[in-house]
Amino acid sequence: MKTFSGWQYWTLTILGLAAVVMVLVDMALYQENRTLQTEVAQRQREINQAVRLSRLNNQLIRSLAAVSARTGDTQIRDLLAAQGITFNLKAKAATEASPVLEPQP
Numbered sequence: 456m457k458t459f460s461g462w463q464y465w466t467l468t469i470l471g472l473a474a475v476v477m478v479l480v481d482m483a484l485y486q487e488n489r490t491l492q493t494e495v496a497q498r499q500r501e502i503n504q505a506v507r508l509s510r511l512n513n514q515l516i517r518s519l520a521a522v523s524a525r526t527g528d529t530q531i532r533d534l535l536a537a538q539g540i541t542f543n544l545k546a547k548a549a550t551e552a553s554p555v556l557e558p559q560p
Contacts, residue, residue, distance in 0.1 A: 516540055519534075520535060520540070524544050
């Protein structure tokens with residue numbers, strides 16, 4: 456059986472240790488990547504939920520404004536105004552009016 460010379464032994468030993476270190480670093484990076492992917496997925500779910508809630512919020516505001524405009528309910532108008540939401544009546548037809556929301560700066 457052939458034995459390695461001193462420099463060959465140390466070269467192979469160092470290369471073997473380097474391979475072990477690279478495997479350990481790869482495992483750590485893999486775990487960190489999984490953690491970051493989980494965080495990103497959670498943030499994306501929150502963003503998607505916020506978009507859905509925003510649509511619902513807009514529909515609710517429009518409905519409240521329409522009811523206030525149709526019935527002349529000043530309490531609803533004041534409630535919306537307290538939140539910075541104002542609207543004006545815009546005639547659709549001769550007998551029907553609908554609110555036009557005006558965002559506040």
